[in-house]
Amino acid sequence: MTTSRIAQAGAIATGGALLAWSAVAHADFALNMTPGATAISHEVYGLHMLIFWICVVIGVVVFGVMFWSIYHHRKSRGVVPAQFHESTLIEILWTVVPMLILIIMAVPATKTLIRMADARDAELTIKVTGYQWRWHYQYLNENLGFFSTLSTPQAQIHNDAAKGEHYLLEVDQRLVVPVGKKIRVLTTASDVIHSWWVPALALKKDAIPGFINESWTLIDKPGIYRGQCAELCGKDHGFMPIVVEAVPEAEFQQWVATMKASKLNTLTASGGKTL
Amino acid sequence: MSTAAAPALDDHDHDHHAGPSPGLIRWLVTTNHKDIGTLYLLFSLTMFFVGGAMALVIRAELFQPGLQIVNPHFFNQMTTLHALVMIFGAVMPAFVGLANWLLPMMIGAPDMALPRMNNWSFWIMPFAFTLLLSTLFQAGGGPAGGWTLYPPLALQTGNAFPFVILAIHMMGISSIMGAINVIATILNLRAPGMTLMKMPLFVWTWLITAFLLIAVMPVLAGSVTMLLTDKYFGTSFFNAGGGGDPVMFQHIFWFFGHPEVYIMILPAFGVVSQIIPTFARKPLFGYASMVYATSSIAFLSFIVWGHHMFTVGMPLAGELFYMYATMLIAVPTGVKVFNWVSTMWRGAMTFETPMLFAIAFVILFTIGGFSGLMLAIAPADFQYQDTYFVVAHFHYVLVPGAVFSIMAAVYYWLPKWTGHMYNERLGKIHFWLSVVGVNVLFFPQHFLGLAGMPRRIPDYALQFTEFNMISTVGAFLFGFSQLLFLYNVVQTIRGGAKATDQVWEGAHGLEWTLPSPPPYHTFTTAPEVK
Numbered sequence: 009m010t011t012s013r014i015a016q017a018g019a020i021a022t023g024g025a026l027l028a029w030s031a032v033a034h035a036d037f038a039l040n041m042t043p044g045a046t047a048i049s050h051e052v053y054g055l056h057m058l059i060f061w062i063c064v065v066i067g068v069v070v071f072g073v074m075f076w077s078i079y080h081h082r083k084s085r086g087v088v089p090a091q092f093h094e095s096t097l098i099e100i101l102w103t104v105v106p107m108l109i110l111i112i113m114a115v116p117a118t119k120t121l122i123r124m125a126d127a128r129d130a131e132l133t134i135k136v137t138g139y140q141w142r143w144h145y146q147y148l149n150e151n152l153g154f155f156s157t158l159s160t161p162q163a164q165i166h167n168d169a170a171k172g173e174h175y176l177l178e179v180d181q182r183l184v185v186p187v188g189k190k191i192r193v194l195t196t197a198s199d200v201i202h203s204w205w206v207p208a209l210a211l212k213k214d215a216i217p218g219f220i221n222e223s224w225t226l227i228d229k230p231g232i233y234r235g236q237c238a239e240l241c242g243k244d245h246g247f248m249p250i251v252v253e254a255v256p257e258a259e260f261q262q263w264v265a266t267m268k269a270s271k272l273n274t275l276t277a278s279g280g281k282t283l
Numbered sequence: 284m285s286t287a288a289a290p291a292l293d294d295h296d297h298d299h300h301a302g303p304s305p306g307l308i309r310w311l312v313t314t315n316h317k318d319i320g321t322l323y324l325l326f327s328l329t330m331f332f333v334g335g336a337m338a339l340v341i342r343a344e345l346f347q348p349g350l351q352i353v354n355p356h357f358f359n360q361m362t363t364l365h366a367l368v369m370i371f372g373a374v375m376p377a378f379v380g381l382a383n384w385l386l387p388m389m390i391g392a393p394d395m396a397l398p399r400m401n402n403w404s405f406w407i408m409p410f411a412f413t414l415l416l417s418t419l420f421q422a423g424g425g426p427a428g429g430w431t432l433y434p435p436l437a438l439q440t441g442n443a444f445p446f447v448i449l450a451i452h453m454m455g456i457s458s459i460m461g462a463i464n465v466i467a468t469i470l471n472l473r474a475p476g477m478t479l480m481k482m483p484l485f486v487w488t489w490l491i492t493a494f495l496l497i498a499v500m501p502v503l504a505g506s507v508t509m510l511l512t513d514k515y516f517g518t519s520f521f522n523a524g525g526g527g528d529p530v531m532f533q534h535i536f537w538f539f540g541h542p543e544v545y546i547m548i549l550p551a552f553g554v555v556s557q558i559i560p561t562f563a564r565k566p567l568f569g570y571a572s573m574v575y576a577t578s579s580i581a582f583l584s585f586i587v588w589g590h591h592m593f594t595v596g597m598p599l600a601g602e603l604f605y606m607y608a609t610m611l612i613a614v615p616t617g618v619k620v621f622n623w624v625s626t627m628w629r630g631a632m633t634f635e636t637p638m639l640f641a642i643a644f645v646i647l648f649t650i651g652g653f654s655g656l657m658l659a660i661a662p663a664d665f666q667y668q669d670t671y672f673v674v675a676h677f678h679y680v681l682v683p684g685a686v687f688s689i690m691a692a693v694y695y696w697l698p699k700w701t702g703h704m705y706n707e708r709l710g711k712i713h714f715w716l717s718v719v720g721v722n723v724l725f726f727p728q729h730f731l732g733l734a735g736m737p738r739r740i741p742d743y744a745l746q747f748t749e750f751n752m753i754s755t756v757g758a759f760l761f762g763f764s765q766l767l768f769l770y771n772v773v774q775t776i777r778g779g780a781k782a783t784d785q786v787w788e789g790a791h792g793l794e795w796t797l798p799s800p801p802p803y804h805t806f807t808t809a810p811e812v813k
Contacts, residue, residue: 038734038746041666056663063653070624071646077627078642081563082634089564089631099572102621103614110610113660118603120662125599165742167349175348176744200436201529203594203669207735212665214595216530217435218523221596238594238669238737240429242436243355246740 042208045229045254049210051120059113066109124210127224130192134183138195138202138215138237141244145183146275148194152268153275156181158247165247176246177234181272182253186260187227195221200242206235206252214239227254302803311406314398315803316383317700322405323380324693328769330372330412331686335762337365342724342758345751348743358741359427360419366430367447370547371454372412374681377689378550379404379461382489384700386465388794388801389483391474391810396467397460404460411453418443429739431536432507434521434529438514448511455500462496465489474793476812480571483792487574488553491581495542495549498585503539506532530595537588545584548680549577551648551688552619555641557792558695559623562638563630564789568622576615576622583612593664602661609659613652620649635787636710640691643683643718651679654729669739672732678725683718690717690768697772698786702800703779709771716764723757 043053081087133148139155146153159180163169172178185191195204197215205212208231213223227233235250255263267273303309303318313319340361344352353361383401387394395401418425423441426432432447440447469490473482482490509520510532519525521532552573560567567573589597589605597605623645632638654676658664667673698704727750732738736747743751782799793812797805 039730041733052662052666055660056657056666059657059660059663063656067649067653070620070649074624074627074642074645077624077629078632081628081630081632083564083631084633087629087631090629091565092629093566093568093626094571095569098625099569099618102618106614106617110613113656114607114610117606117660117662121602121606122599124662124665125602165350167351171348171745174744176742200439201433205669205737207666210662210666212594212668216523216595218528219530219596235735236737236740240359240433240436240669240739242439243359243427245359246355246737246742 044208044210045227045231045233046209046225047228048120048124048225049208051116051123052210055117055120058116062109062113124223127192127222129190130224131189132186133192133194134185135194135196135220136204136215138197138199138204138241138248140199140242141237141248143183143202143204143248143250144274145181147264150264150268151275152264152273154181154267154272155274156183156251158249160247174234177236177249177251179249179251182232182251184253184255184260184263184267185227186257187230187254188257190224190226193223193225195223201239202237202241202248203239204235204250205238206233206250208233208235209252212238227252230254230256312402314394314402316387316395316398316401317801317803319395319401319405320380320383320385321700323376323383323408326405326408327373327377327380327689328772330368330376331765332769333416334365334368334373335765337361337368339758339762341365342755344741345743346755347752348745348748350742353741355741356424356427359429359739360425362739363426363428363430364415364419367415367426367451368412369681370430370543371451372408374547374685374689375458376408378489378492378547379458381485381550381554381689381692381696382461382465385696385794386468386486386489387472388797388805389486389792390469390472390477391793391806391812392468392472393804393807395464396471397464400460401464404457404464407453407457411450411457414446414453415450418446421446431533431540432510433536434510434513434532437510438521444514445511448507451507452504455504458496459500462493462500465493466497469493474806474809474812480574481812483553484556484567484570484573484577485550485553488549488556488577491577492546492549495546495581495584499539499542499546502535503543506535506539509535530592533592533595534588537591538585540591541588542581542584544677544680545580547685548648549581551644551685552577554688554692554695555623555644558637558641558691559626559645561695561787561789561791562635562641563627563632565626565630568625568628569618572618573622576618579615580612583608583615587612590659590661590664593661594668606659606661610656613656613659616652620645620652633788635694636705636707636714637691637695639711639714639718640687640694643714644687644691647679647683647687647718647721651676651684654679667732669737670732671728671736671738674738675725675728675732678728682725683721687717687721693772695787696794697775698782699794699797699799699801701776701779702782702798703775704782705771705775705779709767713764713767713771716767717761720757720761720764724754724761725757727751727753727757 041053041056043050135146135148137144142155142157144155156179159178160176164171195213195215197217202215203212204215209225211223211225213221231254233252237245237248304312344358421443425443426440426447428437469486512518513520519527521527521529556567587609589601590609658667694710731747731750736743784799785795
């Protein structure tokens with residue numbers, strides 16, 4: 009419903025009927041942001057849709073007046089042009105009314121922003137470090153850290169093999185996290201600026217060498233959430249995905265125990281690295 | 284004003300300024316605002332095709348998932364150079380060209396105030412772009428870190444780096460000289476009676492734009508110089524390891540970058556504010572409020588740069604400030620749109636090609652404005668930042684925004700400049716192909732961004748395939764349609780139906796009192812403006 013309206017608005021405004029056709033013809037076309045998997049991501053989705061619909065209404069009114077005028081006030085219909093201009097009252101009105109609309113938008117946006125900034129009382133902290141071109145995850149509460157690298161085979165990228173379902177959005181080691189726990193995410197980088205983005209968590213934070221950024225998430229539903237690096241970081245910027253797997257607490261503890269013993273753990277005594 | 288004394292000196296002038304130098308040397312040594320305007324416009328058109336070709340390489344690679352045509356490193360060079368060429372080579376010089384041709388004719392001046400500097404500010408440009416584009420042929424290739432040149436990534440550029448920095452310096456010097464010239468001309472050379480609040484809006488918007496240019500181009504020069512010394516002279520302005528801060532570059536860059544956005548759109552507002560009253564046969568609804576709105580936008584442009592950086596980890600207070608300040612821009616921008624629509628209301632409209640482009644500008648720029656408002660909402664911006672939603676947004680304001688206004692301006696004033704009417708039928712075909720092409724190209728990019736496709740990637744996940752294909756089809760349609768524009772302009776320069784002096788029934792302003800084409804020197808005697 010929403011999506012076909014977006015397409016229609018575009019098509020009507022532009023005469024590009026192709027879009028409307030395509031939106032109807034293929035149901036699997038992803039047109040919109042998804043509500044995501046956290047309370048915050050639902051709020052963000054709500055904000056996005058609120059502003060979107062306000063814009064649609066304003067657009068319908070303004071463009072409606074304009075098209076009415078284009079249709080009725082054309083010289084070929086023999087109209088005589090009016091010569092009115094300047095009206096202080098109208099100028100004040102169309103300054104004040106948009107101000108009020110902006111205030112209506114700003115209130116919920118401010119509330120959400122304040123909630124997103126509050127990373128207190130987290131039960132788990134994960135440090136995310138961007139590298140050219142892979143991610144390193146370190147669980148600060150555990151003695152655990154590992155790299156997460158794209159697992160899509162080169163043959164698929166170079167069109168020598170059929171592309172898999174999660175082409176470019178799959179990694180060798182997922183970031184496994186527990187559901188129902190507030191997780192603090194610290195982002196940084198070792199070389200250039202990256203940006204850690206998981207759309208379903210509405211979490212995007214730049215990973216900047218020499219600096220540590222703080223953000224948080226609390227995932228309600230178990231599931232696999234995929235994202236990508238969002239800041240241009242060199243030639244393989246498009247090839248450093250993020251895969252977050254949210255699991256129940258017990259399963260998480262089990263995974264931590266297995267990973268700690270594994271040779272993938274770059275923080276063990278034998279690995280010896282501190283990242 | 285000194286021009287008031289000009290009539291007494293008129294007899295002497297003829298000997299000194301008889302006409303252009305003969306042959307090709309004319310274009311090298313010219314100090315005539317019309318010649319230099321033409322040079323700027325032709326340069327801009329050339330760069331528009333160069334930058335367009337790069338865009339088509341990008342879109343061709345993105346037609347399907349997988350790597351087909353270019354490797355990721357070359358892809359990144361294309362995105363970087365496409366932006367630099369289009370911004371500094373196509374859009375900005377086009378507006379300077381329009382300013383050169385039109386400002387003196389609109390305010391009743393004989394020429395620009397500083398003609399020799401005018402020549403120099405143009406002739407720097409071809410050298411700057413030769414330097415910039417030569418990097419494509421150097422070992423290691425051209426710049427590939429994005430036009431925003433964020434360190435540390437930009438510092439990984441190879442031997443191309445100093446060439447890019449020097450090219451940017453040259454473009455900056457050219458822009459600053461052009462801006463000084465515009466201000467000097469408008470403030471000093473207006474005809475008697477042409478008070479500030481009687482100036483055509485195109486003159487007003489350019490005056491304000493020129494101040495923006497002078498304010499921010501040195502900031503860009505400073506930031507890229509610091510990059511240069513970081514790379515070659517051991518400084519650590521942006522290197523955290525040496526006590527610097529990579530984010531500081533972004534603050535400085537966007538302090539330039541956001542006003543830069545308005546440098547590319549304010550003259551477009553001016554153009555559209557000239558064209559709509561002409562074809563509505565009705566005065567602009569709120570002249571004074573348009574001037575105030577333009578000034579407000581210019582002021583706000585200096586305090587909103589942080590909205591390009593919502594994800595860098597600013598404190599909450601900073602994010603709130605930049606969110607509110609950015610949302611405020613919607614108010615004066617809305618005033619402009621409402622004024623254009625009110626000007627059309629109860630007019631007697633006709634829809635020649637310039638008017639079609641102007642109307643498309645109002646609608647499609649407004650769509651870009653809506654997505655801009657959405658991007659201002661910081662919590663939602665975390666989802667939009669660095670995705671194709673942003674790409675769609677700024678292309679809506681720059682292509683059917685700035686570029687359409689430039690095309691509208693060319694169709695509108697070309698009969699004045701050349702003395703020939705362009706081919707109206709061809710102009711309309713060009714318009715319709717462009718307007719369909721541009722929307723097929725950029726509208727689906729909104730969907731791609733919302734569905735999670737990051738920008739600046741050469742390859743993408745499978746769910747993005749369909750809209751990328753559609754976008755690419757639109758890109759080629761839009762790109763090749765511009766050949767019609769080129770053909771139409773060339774044919775109009777070579778000949779065509781004789782244009783009247785007035786050209787358009789509803790046109791007002793000093794430039795329309797001149798013959799079409801205007802003689803080499805105009806308004807050597809200042810006109811009287813009542």
